[in-house]
Amino acid sequence: MTLSRRKFIAQSVALGCSAAASPLLTPVTFASTPGENRLVVIILRGAMDGLDVVQPYGDPNLAQWRPNLLAGEAAGSIDLDGFYSLNKGLADLMPLWRAGELSFAHAVSTPYRDKRSHFDGQDLLENGGGNADASLTAGEDGWLNRLLSLLPDTHVETAFAVGRQRLLLLEGAQDHSIWSPESALNLSPQAELLLNRIYASDALFAETAQMAMELSKSNEVMAMGGGRSGPTKALAQFAAEKLNEQSRIAAFSIGGWDTHANQSRGLGNALGQLSEAILTLKSGLGNNWQQTTVMAITEFGRTVAENGSQGTDHGTGGLMIMAGGALKGRKVMSDWPGLDEFDLYQNRDLMPTSDVRRYAGWVLRDMFGMPLSDLGNVVFPGVDFGDSPGIIAG
DSSP states (O other): OOOOHHHHHHHHOOOGGGGGGOTTOOOEEEEOOSSSOEEEEEEETTOOOHHHHEEOTTSTTHHHHOTTTTSGGGOOOEESSSSOEEOGGGGGGHHHHHTTOEEEEEEEEOSOOSSOOHHHHHHHHHHOOOOTTOOOOTTOOOHHHHHHTTSTTOOTTOEEEESSSOOGGGOSSSOEEEEOOOSOOOOOHHHHHHHHHHTTTOHHHHHHHHHHHHHHHHHHHHHTTOGGGSTHHHHHHHHHHHHTTTOOEEEEEEOOOOOSSOHHHHHHHHHHHHHHHHHHHHHHHGGGGGGEEEEEEESOOBBSSOOTTSSOOBOSOEEEEEESTTBOOSEEEOOOOOOSGGGSBTTTBOOOOEEHHHHHHHHHHHHHOOOHHHIIIIISTTOOOOSOOOOBOO
């Protein structure tokens, strides 16, 4: 029997609300497609606060909703365009912004509304369906898997997954392999040396053993509260290696975005991991970075008003982050709804003005030459993609 992501987490981890955002559950999946363009999809589990990551400081209402989150330790955002500023936790990505390799889409969401459950929100995000009640498409598969069904010349090893949890994003009829370090490799330095010598003459086994040890060590550090030193860098390095070979699509997740309390610290740690992942991909991909797009997406945003614990609660409208050498970047794309109380969704959340699937669809269309009709019928059923937002260069 195959466990669903919800059942897997419920039966194996007792982390309460943050279980769906656990940084210990970090899969990475790969797919081979024709052509040279590369796509990386990063699921940000836990509901990233887009209003803190890309702050609309030009909106006069922002300060009244967040007097503490914009002061003290949290202060010091970096101006982007005179209206939006970037959280200092992503300061290391500013060279990408200046080079046109970083963009954002603000006030976006899936069709999911009101219940604000991590599990349901993430399922709908990865499934790509269009039902506000979080019911999935008939196949209960992932939108990346449905994309693969439309691409020509894929082969038996179309997808490859690494991690302790399967991504719904790539589950479905298209075959993909799964490899997961199910237990920690608690090896002494002498044992590691012996293992390396045993596999020295077999490049395939040597590479696999080394990756297993790296992921195991990273997971141990994360479990002890190591934050940024967790598995993210190892996963991004592995993704870059595979994308430099036959793979053209990779996906993994980063947890830690559920910032009900002490948001400045928690968000800073999560942004550090995301920044490290993106820069690791850029470094590892080398020249192939110029043909790469990274999309980082989350299940929903957070409340406009801060709470009494200097955090924010589950909301609606959120933020999509895009990076890569293939971008026509240096943009914050948004039909900004405003932060007046009467402009908010249910008088509490950022009002979504665009579907996150619309932006993802245009990336797929421009990266892989997919007709919008196929994307609207198969990958993201029923989405109105509208005019091109001009995400990809050329």
